[in-house]
Amino acid sequence: MKLTTGQTYWDKTAKPADRFTTLEKSIDTEILVVGGGMSGTLTAYKLASAGKKVTVVDRDEVGKGSSSANTGLLQYCSDTMLSEFVDRIGEEDAVLFYKMCLEAMRELTEIASTLPETTGYRLRDSIYYASTENDVDKLKREFSYLEKYGFPAEYLSNEELMERYGVDKPAALRTWNDAEVNPYQFIQALTAENLKMGVTYFEHTSLDMDSITDDTIQTGAGDTISFESLVIATGYSKLYRELNDKAQINQTFAIATKPIEGELWKDNVMVWETKKPYLYFRTAPGGRMIAGGLDQESSDLHENAEVILQKGQEILDEITEIFPHLEVEIDDSWNSLFGISKDGLPFMGRSAETATVYYLLGFEGNGTCYSMAGASIILDLIEGNQNKYAHIVKPSR
Structure with a gap:
């Protein structure tokens, strides 16, 4: 395949x-x-x-x-929120699973410290923003569980998110102990x-x-x-x-932009959202941006380069709505498979x-x-x- x-x-x-x-x-x-x-x-x-x-x-x-x-975004938080896992598998196992992921991130960071810096492994904070006002309560509930069990997380209101990161979204969670890597x-x-x-x-x-x-x-x-x-x-x-x-194979799209000078956004935080399928993006060495999204429930990859580039441009357009000051162009674009479990x-x-x-x-x-x-x-x-x-x-x- x-x-x-x-x-x-x-x-x-x-x-x-x-x-x-x-x-x-x-x-x-x-x-x-x-x-x-x-x-x-x-x-x-x-x-x-x-x-x-x-x-x-x-x-x-x-x-x-x-x-x-x-795309090299490494996070202890899952595509499924801790609070959602509480509803699915019970609070004890949900918390254990998130602790497993946090331990794994710390072990990855320890391993990376023994490798050459060229791996591009860097600790980063993540911003997980509410795509709409309807998702704010979900984020608040998620934060209540993360805070209860001592996970590294902070709740940001719209005002705090705007002031600190220039992101005009209803609310967000900031997490740390995350990282980026050149896989x-x-x-x-x-x-x-x-x-x-x-x-x-x-x-x-x-x-x-x-x-x-x-x-x-x-x-x-x-x-x-x-x-x-x-x-x-x-x-x-x-x-x-x-x-x-128990599982199925879907597809997603991703891009790497051409390099630009200067800071793309504050602290080079990694960004993703509550909407499903969700947009996710990060910076990369040399002033590039790596991003992905537009997941589709199909394992039939696109062969047409123009279609893949068009999807990549849609991803880039979503990002520039958040950061309108960015003037970047796509350098590489690809379509790939990924698996999801029920x-x-x-x-x-x-x-x-x-x-x-x-x-x-x-x-x-x-x-x-x-x-x-x-x-x-x-x-x-x-x-x-x-x-x-x-x-x-x-x-x-």
């Missing part, structure tokens, strides 16, 4: 950490990670750091799948660290995902990979049978069908944060340790 069309931006900003050979023989490994994107890379890092022998196999090139289409550079830098820890990589190697047994999988060429544990970190490339009635939660944990198989699928719009949390969950499950978050996101829920 094609994951993106158009011209993405991030993969033009760095060279791969290395080029890896195609697997052309049968091998065995302790842990096989399928997928070399953000999820697979973070999983390999976490497992290798714990002393596991890890092999990563990607059907294309490391970091070139949906990760290269990621492609981050993956390449982390891959270099994984190689130092002995992780083995193979690229341009397809796997027959329907051939999985308790301890083997077949490559497209007919070779066998034997494993003790297998982690499926394939992003949105396949909707697995176990998840068929309950708003990712799928991370042991398969209900095969005890040696684990899913790490960060469905919803917070995939990097979820991937970090999921890597920790899977490590605990493999080692037989209790994990207080695992029951919330288990694929069999």
